Amino acid sequence: MADTERLERERSFRRRLARLGTAWRRQVDHDLRDYGLTEATWRPVLYLGLLLPPVRQTDLARALEIEAPSVARLLDVLERRGLVFRSRDHEDRRSKLVRLTREGERIERQVRDAVDAVSHRLLSGISDSELTACYSVFDRIEENLCTTRMGAEAAVPS
Amino acid sequence: MADTERLERERSFRRRLARLGTAWRRQVDHDLRDYGLTEATWRPVLYLGLLLPPVRQTDLARALEIEAPSVARLLDVLERRGLVFRSRDHEDRRSKLVRLTREGERIERQVRDAVDAVSHRLLSGISDSELTACYSVFDRIEENLCTTRMGAEAAVPS
DNA sequence: GACGAATAGTTTGCATGCTTACGATTTTTT
DNA sequence: AAAAAATCGTAAGCATGCAAACTATTCGTC
Numbered sequence: 001m002a003d004t005e006r007l008e009r010e011r012s013f014r015r016r017l018a019r020l021g022t023a024w025r026r027q028v029d030h031d032l033r034d035y036g037l038t039e040a041t042w043r044p045v046l047y048l049g050l051l052l053p054p055v056r057q058t059d060l061a062r063a064l065e066i067e068a069p070s071v072a073r074l075l076d077v078l079e080r081r082g083l084v085f086r087s088r089d090h091e092d093r094r095s096k097l098v099r100l101t102r103e104g105e106r107i108e109r110q111v112r113d114a115v116d117a118v119s120h121r122l123l124s125g126i127s128d129s130e131l132t133a134c135y136s137v138f139d140r141i142e143e144n145l146c147t148t149r150m151g152a153e154a155a156v157p158s
Numbered sequence: 159m160a161d162t163e164r165l166e167r168e169r170s171f172r173r174r175l176a177r178l179g180t181a182w183r184r185q186v187d188h189d190l191r192d193y194g195l196t197e198a199t200w201r202p203v204l205y206l207g208l209l210l211p212p213v214r215q216t217d218l219a220r221a222l223e224i225e226a227p228s229v230a231r232l233l234d235v236l237e238r239r240g241l242v243f244r245s246r247d248h249e250d251r252r253s254k255l256v257r258l259t260r261e262g263e264r265i266e267r268q269v270r271d272a273v274d275a276v277s278h279r280l281l282s283g284i285s286d287s288e289l290t291a292c293y294s295v296f297d298r299i300e301e302n303l304c305t306t307r308m309g310a311e312a313a314v315p316s
Numbered sequence: 317g318a319c320g321a322a323t324a325g326t327t328t329g330c331a332t333g334c335t336t337a338c339g340a341t342t343t344t345t346t
Numbered sequence: 347a348a349a350a351a352a353t354c355g356t357a358a359g360c361a362t363g364c365a366a367a368c369t370a371t372t373c374g375t376c
Contacts, residue, residue: 009289010277014182016296019223021179023303024172039333040362058324065177070363072326077361094324094371119168122302130295131167137288138174144280145181198332216354228333230356235331252341252354 028118035110042111044074045083048100049108056095057086083107186276193268200269202232203241206258207266214253215244241265 032042047063048055061071075098078084083104089095100108123131190200205221206213219229233256236242241262247253258266281289 006286007274007278009286010281011274013281013289013292014273014277016293016300017175017179017182020296020299021175022223023300024175027303038361056324065180066362067364068325069327069365073362089324092324092372096325115172116165116169119172120165122299123168123171124302125298126295128164128167130291131171133288133291134171134295135174137284137292138178140283141178141280142174142181144282145185196331214354224332225334226355227335227357231332247354250342250354254355 024118024122027122028115031114031118032111035107035114037107037111041074041077042115044071044078045100045104045108046111046115048084048098049105049112053099054089054097055099056089057098058095060098078104182276182280185280186273189272189276190269193265193272195265195269199232199235200273202229202236203258203262203266204269204273206242206256207263207270211257212247212255213257214247215256216253218256236262 028042029039035042037045043064044060047060051059051063057071057075058068061068064071075084075086079086082101084098084100086096086098089097186200187196193200195203201222202218205218209217209221215229215233216226218233219226222229233242233244237244240259242256242258244254244256247255
């Protein structure tokens with residue numbers, strides 16, 4: 001029956017998506033290992049170059065989609081290496097503001113270039129229309145993710 | 159210029175792919191937490207139901223695309239829980255053969271159903287042709303991954 | 317103004333990925 | 347046959363994700 005075929009298609013899609021995600025991450029990590037950046041330390045650097053200051057740790061955690069303790073520990077490392085620094089927020093003394101140091105900005109550019117280079121390499125030979133077709137699919141999957149998640153948490157009426 | 163636009167497209171694709179991969183994984187993990195299965199323990203179970211015996215630990219590691227030590231530790235946990243058991247391979251006494259227990263097979267079916275259910279939910283509203291279009295893109299990206307990896311290690315002349 | 321709830325950051329403990337180093341065994345070379 | 351190289355599983359140590367519990371501060375309600 002056709003349902004079996006659809007099931008196989010869905011399984012195959014899930015497997016490929018998962019495999020591609022990890023393989024891509026590994027490729028970037030491999031290329032950035034030479035810059036002294038391990039696994040996940042380059043992401044905070046990249047996002048600090050992207051977000052508009054002032055950036056609190058919570059903002060960074062939300063942007064990176066990781067939990068606050070993970071951010072705190074990563075920033076400990078990056079601060080020790082002199083790539084970022086934390087300062088008190090005088091508006092709200094619970095918060096700390098995070099910024100890249102001069103050296104951090106230098107690394108940020110290198111990271112951005114390296115990440116872009118990998119993307120360019122991996123996406124070579126794929127047309128714009130194919131990319132946008134994938135976007136469309138990705139977006140609808142994310143919508144499905146949100147609607148199911150709504151059931152678990154609580155829908156916020158706008 | 160058009161190059162800037164292409165660059166943005168590639169960045170956007172990378173970000174969405176990464177975000178979708180982790181979000182999907184979290185969704186499955188969330189649904190399987192109730193079955194007492196944490197983060198990555200369900201994958202060995204699933205693959206043990208998929209691979210044709212005899213399955214050595216190395217085979218499992220290759221299938222899961224994780225390193226041998228990671229597999230060893232996961233199997234320690236699963237063995238302690240009575241889901242798998244290891245036996246010596248009489249063909250090659252370095253190896254150990256891994257199999258699901260009766261209970262492990264029961265859990266394997268539940269895991270498979272749960273994973274399929276998530277896939278079905280997330281892929282609802284997406285047509286077969288869209289899925290295959292994505293396959294095509296994924297496959298070419300994986301090809302690009304392989305060819306670039308050749309350059310880093312050592313190309314084997316055929 | 318005072319008290320309870322919410323929020324920001326940290327600490328701690330666990331899960332799980334990797335790399336490196338090791339012992340046991342097999343395969344290959346000489 | 348003996349020695350060298352490769353392979354299998356394991357152990358130890360690090361990196362990094364999470365959740366839970368804690369402290370300090372701010373907000374909301376009375």
